[in-house]
Amino acid sequence: xxxxxxxxxxxxxxxxxxxxxxxxxxxxxxxxxxxxxxxxxxxxxxxxxxxxxxxxxxxxxxxxxxxxxxxxxxxxxxxxxxxxxxxxxxxxxxxxxxxxxxxxxxxxxxxxxxxxxxxxxxxxxxxxxxxxxxxxxxxxxxxxxxxxxxxxxxxxxxxxxxxxxxxxxxxxxxxxxxxxxxxxxxxxxxxxxxxxxxxxxxxxxxxxxxxxxxxxxxxxxxxxxxxxxxxxxxxxxxxxxxxxxxxxxxxxxxxxxxxxxxxxxxxxxxxxxxxxxx
Ligand code: PAF
Numbered sequence: 001x002x003x004x005x006x007x008x009x010x011x012x013x014x015x016x017x018x019x020x021x022x023x024x025x026x027x028x029x030x031x032x033x034x035x036x037x038x039x040x041x042x043x044x045x046x047x048x049x050x051x052x053x054x055x056x057x058x059x060x061x062x063x064x065x066x067x068x069x070x071x072x073x074x075x076x077x078x079x080x081x082x083x084x085x086x087x088x089x090x091x092x093x094x095x096x097x098x099x100x101x102x103x104x105x106x107x108x109x110x111x112x113x114x115x116x117x118x119x120x121x122x123x124x125x126x127x128x129x130x131x132x133x134x135x136x137x138x139x140x141x142x143x144x145x146x147x148x149x150x151x152x153x154x155x156x157x158x159x160x161x162x163x164x165x166x167x168x169x170x171x172x173x174x175x176x177x178x179x180x181x182x183x184x185x186x187x188x189x190x191x192x193x194x195x196x197x198x199x200x201x202x203x204x205x206x207x208x209x210x211x212x213x214x215x216x217x218x219x220x221x222x223x224x225x226x227x228x229x230x231x232x233x234x235x236x237x238x239x240x241x242x243x244x245x246x247x248x249x250x251x252x253x254x255x256x257x258x259x260x261x262x263x264x265x266x267x268x269x270x271x272x273x274x275x276x277x278x
Contacts, residue, residue, distance in 0.1 A: 026141030031055040032186035061127030195267035
C-alpha cells in the first residue's frame with residue numbers, strides 16, 4: 001500500500017492511473033479502524049479498480065475540544081489493517097495540509113445540518129462537508145463509500161453532491177455490529193465493561209421498534225423506546241426519533257421509508273445508532 005501525506009504526492013500518483021481508465025473508490029475515515037471501516041474497503045474493492053482510504057481526524061467537525069483530544073489515533077495498527085484489507089492507497093495528511101487557517105466558509109445545506117445530530121452538535125456537519133469536499137477534490141473518486149451508522153451524514157454528503165453537482169457516486173453501506181448487537185464505532189474503546197453492557201439497550205430497542213412497526217403506532221413505539229432507554233442505568237438519552245429516511249422529518253403511519261435514529265451518552269461516551277425499520 002502506498003502511503004501519502006501531501007496532496008501533491010497523492011494527486012501525482014492517482015492522475016496517470018485515472019488517465020489509464022482505473023476507477024477510484026474512496027473510503028474517508030478518521031482512523032481507529034474497525035470491521036465497519038473494513039467492510040467499506042471490501043465493498044470499494046468489489047466496485048472499483050483501486051481503493052483509496054483517508055485517515056484524517058478532522059478538527060472542524062468536533063464541537064467539543066475534549067472529544068477531539070481523546071479521539072483514538074492508533075495509526076500503526078490502522079496501517080496494518082488497511083494492508084491486510086488490500087487497500088491500495090492511504091492518504092494520511094497533517095491538519096496544515098488540509099486547512100490553511102481558520103476557514104469559515106459555509107455550505108448551506110438547509111435544515112439537514114440543524115436537525116437531530118445537527119441540533120446536538122452545532123457546526124458538526126459544516127465541518128464534515130468542509131473536509132469531505134476537500135478530500136473529494138484531492139482524490140477525485142468515482143465512488144465514495146460511507147457507513148449507514150451516521151445516517152444523517154450520508155444525507156448531508158448526498159445533499160452536498162447534489163448542490164455542487166460533484167461527479168461522484170455515494171454508496172451507503174450497512175452498519176456492522178458486534179455479535180451482541182452493539183454497532184461498531186471507534187468510540188466503543190472508551191466504554192467501560194459496565195458501559196458496554198448498558199449500551200446494548202440502544203440496538204435492542206431499535207430492533208424492538210423494527211419488530212413492532214407494522215403492529216404498533218409510531219407515537220407509542222417512540223414513547224416505549226424512550227422509556228426503555230431512559231430507564232437503563234448509566235444511559236442518558238439525547239433523542240430517539242422515527243423519521244422519514246428521505247427528509248428526516250417525523251414519520252407517520254403512512255411513511256414508506258422509516259428510519260429509527262438514536263443518540264445517547266453511555267457513561268462518558270456519546271453513541272449513535274440507527275435502523276431502517278420500514
Ligand atoms: O464518518 C467519519 O469518520 C467522518 O465524519 C468523515 C466522513 C471521515 C469526515 O471526517
